Amino acid sequence: MFRVLTLNNISVRGLERLPRDRYEVASALSDPHAVLVRSADMHSIDIPASVIGVGRAGAGTNNIPVSRLSARGVPVFNAPGANANAVKELVITGMFLAARNVCQAWDYARNLKGSDEELDVAVEQGKKKFVGYELPSRTLGVIGLGAVGVEVANAAHLLGMRVLGFDPQITVQRAWQLSSGVQQALSLDDLFSRCDMVTVHVPLMEATRGFVNAARLRLLKDNGVVLNFSRAAIVDEKAVVDALDSGKLGAYICDFPTNAVKHHPKVVALPHLGASTGEAEENCAIMVADTLKDFLENGNIRHSVNFPEAVLPRTVNSTRLSIANENVPNMVGQISTALANAKLNIADLLNKSRGELAYTLIDVDGQVPAGVLDQLRKIDGVLNVRAL
Numbered sequence: 001m002f003r004v005l006t007l008n009n010i011s012v013r014g015l016e017r018l019p020r021d022r023y024e025v026a027s028a029l030s031d032p033h034a035v036l037v038r039s040a041d042m043h044s045i046d047i048p049a050s051v052i053g054v055g056r057a058g059a060g061t062n063n064i065p066v067s068r069l070s071a072r073g074v075p076v077f078n079a080p081g082a083n084a085n086a087v088k089e090l091v092i093t094g095m096f097l098a099a100r101n102v103c104q105a106w107d108y109a110r111n112l113k114g115s116d117e118e119l120d121v122a123v124e125q126g127k128k129k130f131v132g133y134e135l136p137s138r139t140l141g142v143i144g145l146g147a148v149g150v151e152v153a154n155a156a157h158l159l160g161m162r163v164l165g166f167d168p169q170i171t172v173q174r175a176w177q178l179s180s181g182v183q184q185a186l187s188l189d190d191l192f193s194r195c196d197m198v199t200v201h202v203p204l205m206e207a208t209r210g211f212v213n214a215a216r217l218r219l220l221k222d223n224g225v226v227l228n229f230s231r232a233a234i235v236d237e238k239a240v241v242d243a244l245d246s247g248k249l250g251a252y253i254c255d256f257p258t259n260a261v262k263h264h265p266k267v268v269a270l271p272h273l274g275a276s277t278g279e280a281e282e283n284c285a286i287m288v289a290d291t292l293k294d295f296l297e298n299g300n301i302r303h304s305v306n307f308p309e310a311v312l313p314r315t316v317n318s319t320r321l322s323i324a325n326e327n328v329p330n331m332v333g334q335i336s337t338a339l340a341n342a343k344l345n346i347a348d349l350l351n352k353s354r355g356e357l358a359y360t361l362i363d364v365d366g367q368v369p370a371g372v373l374d375q376l377r378k379i380d381g382v383l384n385v386r387a388l
């Protein structure tokens with residue numbers, strides 16, 4: 001029986017992928033094998049030693065202590081692309097909100113007082129303040145061309161905008177998905193200096209923290225717009241407020257209502273709604289539950305943010321060993337020597353590495369005695385051993 005601890009509400013369609021006869025899933029249980037999480041902050045909690053896998057039902061993993069888990073040989077999984085359409089739709093909504101001053105105009109209209117005749121007069125006088133612009137007259141810069149960024153760039157291009165993209169690590173898969181009409185910016189500064197609107201779709205990490213800063217905002221065209229549906233800290237909020245006050249920025253549309261920005265009249269701050277559609281919640285939960293299940297039952301690794309992809313079909317009449325280890329020389333040699341010394345035959349083997357970590361799946365004919373597993377665990381550099 002596998003025990004899975006949930007730290008957030010996870011869509012029931014995903015949880016149904018973990019059959020009750022083999023899985024106990026609850027928001028409170030002891031010695032869990034795995035954790036399922038959305039945005040809960042795992043940096044501040046003790047993660048029990050029993051945990052061998054963490055699944056994020058979403059994209060961003062900045063709420064998870066990934067390096068700490070890597071050092072324990074614990075893979076962290078996410079659900080790449082599973083909520084991208086939902087985020088794209090809200091970002092495009094945000095662009096329209098900014099271009100047509102929708103929130104300010106709505107606020108004006110709902111606060112009008114008087115008879116309908118008086119309201120008619122006020123409407124015709126007041127609407128001058130909310131004159132907007134149309135998207136095809138503007139240039140959008142998309143920073144980060146991953147699952148969300150590519151969808152946003154393509155949709156904006158279809159809406160008639162001129163679109164520039166910047167992502168020095170774009171994958172071949174995403175490059176194929178990107179519309180040929182999206183032009184490449186050479187640097188962040190190049191992108192800011194050629195755009196009216198900029199939207200960020202990068203993970204929060206040291207390199208991206210605060211990289212929408214005062215110097216870059218100065219490069220943007222006047223009355224520009226910044227959209228941030230990634231993470232609050234990617235944007236220097238003080239610089240944004242200064243730019244809004246000076247008129248350099250016309251609007252800041254974001255998913256993070258911090259005290260620094262939420263009351264500003266030119267800010268529309270939503271309560272982290274990017275992935276909050278029934279479809280996205282289901283997609284994410286199903287993808288991450290399937291990934292976690294295959295890892296727990298077969299040791300296979302897909303969609304991990306810290307471990308290499310490692311998928312090996314199972315050999316009949318064998319015991320599967322899953323071994324997480326440091327990516328240093330002679331690990332596979334030592335592991336296979338320990339198995340040979342115990343007269344165990346390797347039927348199949350897969351070894352993959354990623355950065356400082358490596359992962360080995362071995363199908364061994366017959367049973368593997370507990371003593372052999374202990375020997376494998378004692379090899380210097382081995383982080384985790386399971387027999388499945």
Ligand SMILES: NC(=O)C1=CN([C@@H]2O[C@H](COP(=O)(O)OP(=O)(O)OC[C@H]3O[C@@H](n4cnc5c(N)ncnc54)[C@H](O)[C@@H]3O)[C@@H](O)[C@H]2O)C=CC1
Nearest residue numbers: 059060144145146147148167169201202203229230274275
């Ligand atoms: N508001 C919400 O509810 C949601 C927010 N997000 C946020 O959006 C981020 C992006 O999501 P996805 O597109 O699904 O992730 P992704 O991993 O598919 O794409 C991220 C892209 O950013 C690029 N990148 C990394 N560093 C960069 C840099 N310094 N400059 C330019 N590009 C850089 C990567 O090469 C990658 O292509 C997530 O990490 C998360 O923080 C994602 C989903 C929902």
Ligand SMILES: O=C(O)CCC(=O)C(=O)O
Nearest residue numbers: 038039058059060275276
């Ligand atoms: O689970 C959520 O609602 C947050 C989604 C998100 O921020 C992400 O996937 O990175």
